[in-house]
Amino acid sequence: MGAYEETHHRSLEDAEGFWLDAAAAIDWTRPPTRALDDSRAPLMRWFPDGELNTSYNALDRHVEAGRGGRTALIHDSPVTGTVRRFSYAELRDEVARFAGGLRSLGVSKGDRVVVYMPMVPEAVIAMLACARIGAVHSVVFGGFAPKELAARVDDAEPVVIVTASCGIEPTRVVEYRPIVEEALELATHQPDQVIVLQRDTARAELGGRYLDWAELSVGAEPVGPVPVAATDPLYVLYTSGTTGKPKGVVRDNGGHAVALAWSMAAVYDIGPGDVWWTASDVGWVVGHSYIVYAPLLIGATTVLYEGKPVGTPDAGAFWRVIGEHRVKALFTAPTALRAIKRVDPEAAELKKYDLSSLRTLFMAGERLDPETYHWAHGHLGTPVIDHWWQTETGWPVAANLRGLEPMPVKPGSATVPVPGWDVRILGQDGAELPAGQEGVIAIRLPLPPGALPTLWGDDERFVAAYLSRYDGYYLTGDSGYRDADGYLFVMGRTDDVINVAGHRLSTGAMEAVLAAHPAVAECAVIGVYDQLKGQLPRGLVVLKAGAGIGEDDLRQELVAAVRREIGPVAAFRSVSVVDALPKTRSGKILRKTMRGIAEGRDEPVPSTIEDPTVLDALRPVLRPE
Numbered sequence: 001m002g003a004y005e006e007t008h009h010r011s012l013e014d015a016e017g018f019w020l021d022a023a024a025a026i027d028w029t030r031p032p033t034r035a036l037d038d039s040r041a042p043l044m045r046w047f048p049d050g051e052l053n054t055s056y057n058a059l060d061r062h063v064e065a066g067r068g069g070r071t072a073l074i075h076d077s078p079v080t081g082t083v084r085r086f087s088y089a090e091l092r093d094e095v096a097r098f099a100g101g102l103r104s105l106g107v108s109k110g111d112r113v114v115v116y117m118p119m120v121p122e123a124v125i126a127m128l129a130c131a132r133i134g135a136v137h138s139v140v141f142g143g144f145a146p147k148e149l150a151a152r153v154d155d156a157e158p159v160v161i162v163t164a165s166c167g168i169e170p171t172r173v174v175e176y177r178p179i180v181e182e183a184l185e186l187a188t189h190q191p192d193q194v195i196v197l198q199r200d201t202a203r204a205e206l207g208g209r210y211l212d213w214a215e216l217s218v219g220a221e222p223v224g225p226v227p228v229a230a231t232d233p234l235y236v237l238y239t240s241g242t243t244g245k246p247k248g249v250v251r252d253n254g255g256h257a258v259a260l261a262w263s264m265a266a267v268y269d270i271g272p273g274d275v276w277w278t279a280s281d282v283g284w285v286v287g288h289s290y291i292v293y294a295p296l297l298i299g300a301t302t303v304l305y306e307g308k309p310v311g312t313p314d315a316g317a318f319w320r321v322i323g324e325h326r327v328k329a330l331f332t333a334p335t336a337l338r339a340i341k342r343v344d345p346e347a348a349e350l351k352k353y354d355l356s357s358l359r360t361l362f363m364a365g366e367r368l369d370p371e372t373y374h375w376a377h378g379h380l381g382t383p384v385i386d387h388w389w390q391t392e393t394g395w396p397v398a399a400n401l402r403g404l405e406p407m408p409v410k411p412g413s414a415t416v417p418v419p420g421w422d423v424r425i426l427g428q429d430g431a432e433l434p435a436g437q438e439g440v441i442a443i444r445l446p447l448p449p450g451a452l453p454t455l456w457g458d459d460e461r462f463v464a465a466y467l468s469r470y471d472g473y474y475l476t477g478d479s480g481y482r483d484a485d486g487y488l489f490v491m492g493r494t495d496d497v498i499n500v501a502g503h504r505l506s507t508g509a510m511e512a513v514l515a516a517h518p519a520v521a522e523c524a525v526i527g528v529y530d531q532l533k534g535q536l537p538r539g540l541v542v543l544k545a546g547a548g549i550g551e552d553d554l555r556q557e558l559v560a561a562v563r564r565e566i567g568p569v570a571a572f573r574s575v576s577v578v579d580a581l582p583k584t585r586s587g588k589i590l591r592k593t594m595r596g597i598a599e600g601r602d603e604p605v606p607s608t609i610e611d612p613t614v615l616d617a618l619r620p621v622l623r624p625e
């Protein structure tokens, strides 16, 4: 048996021993004596008697070990033209002070803090400060609109919101205070205070419950890390489900720290002192796990990039950052590479920089198409490693484990299940499918440490959404197959969730916005293949009789409504007015069939269709010649 096979086998056959061994990489205030607690199965918890502090593990312990001068974080911000470096000691001090500021406002263990910020170091500081005092952060991506922020505020019920005066997009400045204000007008729950980081690009007016970050921090008494139970929540991160209501994915402290530390060495081959760059956003799980927690837990240097792959200022931006900071591995989404490739197909920019530090390029967030794989591999000459995981899983489920046993790359495949994950391909009846046959991707319970233990305040929804379809399995919502070598190929979602530029979005939420327009009788939103963003949402609406609005006006209003209610990140720009939507006899809209036609596939017409002529009439709309 090779190292991979042996490790994977042990992780499943002796999960208790495997994860207790891995737990030794973390400093505990009370070391765990047990790994898995399945006494409330299917709800499970890891390290039930362990106690630790995640911020201590990410910061203090490196300082105490004499490595306080090592760089913890590099903030590279082409949108402001600045680069800021924080050593471990400096970052710890900033975090301790801001934690003191939060405490002075009455924030304590178990309280929630919503963080709605751009890619600034203070976002990381706010997250780690929450972890330090046992508060639970809930970071909301800056590209979401007030209504989405309000939904998260109402679910998480934060005591405090932390925000900034603005975010800086290449073509506009996004002022956050009006967004937060509007969200709080829409929300039922009201936080006591809103802490605002003032940025010179656009300063916010403060007063009332809007406090200045700088004033709060300067006067604050630094606080030390508070021990919390391994099973206590570290954060809640909302992700799109099939309905409009986002799911609050809970992450615990102990399992999270153990799994992430383990993954840095085994999956990414990154160790203390290495420079690691995840080009994503702290608002996504990739940002939580691999911009903030994992690199700091192991004492590496993390790059926090406030810019885009192109336009800040050019298509050489990523290569500049790698060269300038001597990045050993970059982790980004395929959309970012496609954006660079579109502007600079011959990768001329790449030749301007010294990329000799770069060992590996990791890709996730959406399917890595073989064309983009070959482009990146051809120009960089380094291994380009696709891997697959989800907000819910918190860390990679399938990967090519560069630190454990590198394997040959097969373009289009995420390679093999990572130790800890018992991945199975199931048919509709729950029976396991043989190699080569596509089915639903399910994971046999227990999920390893670091995976979600539940949804925030809603065990029932957690079980109903993920654990009830196949007894003893977690349903990923993705479909795929394994080939004869055991390589996993993830093909796409089995539900109505779509992936736009690596952002997971609910078509149901967009349909709710369209349906609310007074002229719309019914509607559907489908995700259709797009060369740049992977998928783009496409709306189809049927008008009410006598709606009295021109089609162009309606289209504009609907596009504006989705941007206003969900946010620019939805990239909703295409909507067609149609006479009818194709349905089954029981009234289910045939979204999958429409998507197949729109993408040019020879889509079989379901025998249950109510009226085939509706579909025939739609064909030229879905796929114009």
Ligand SMILES: CCC(=O)SCCNC(=O)CCNC(=O)[C@H](O)C(C)(C)COP(=O)(O)OP(=O)(O)OC[C@H]1O[C@@H](n2cnc3c(N)ncnc32)[C@H](O)[C@@H]1OP(=O)(O)O
Pocket: 118, 141, 142, 143, 144, 167, 169, 170, 174, 279, 280, 281, 284, 285, 286, 308, 309, 333, 335, 336, 339, 364, 365, 366, 388, 389, 390, 391, 500, 501, 502, 503, 504, 533, 567, 568, 569, 570, 571
């Ligand atoms: C493995 C587990 C997971 O899957 S976790 C999720 C992983 N996904 C990712 O990391 C996301 C990867 N994608 C990206 O980073 C971006 O899409 C990249 C590739 C950089 C392109 O960015 P951009 O050019 O802004 O396009 P986009 O489609 O992301 O944005 C659409 C519109 O939204 C806006 N937007 C974006 N971010 C913000 C923000 N933080 N605050 C405010 N607005 C934001 C963009 O400006 C854009 O707006 P507009 O429509 O052009 O006016």
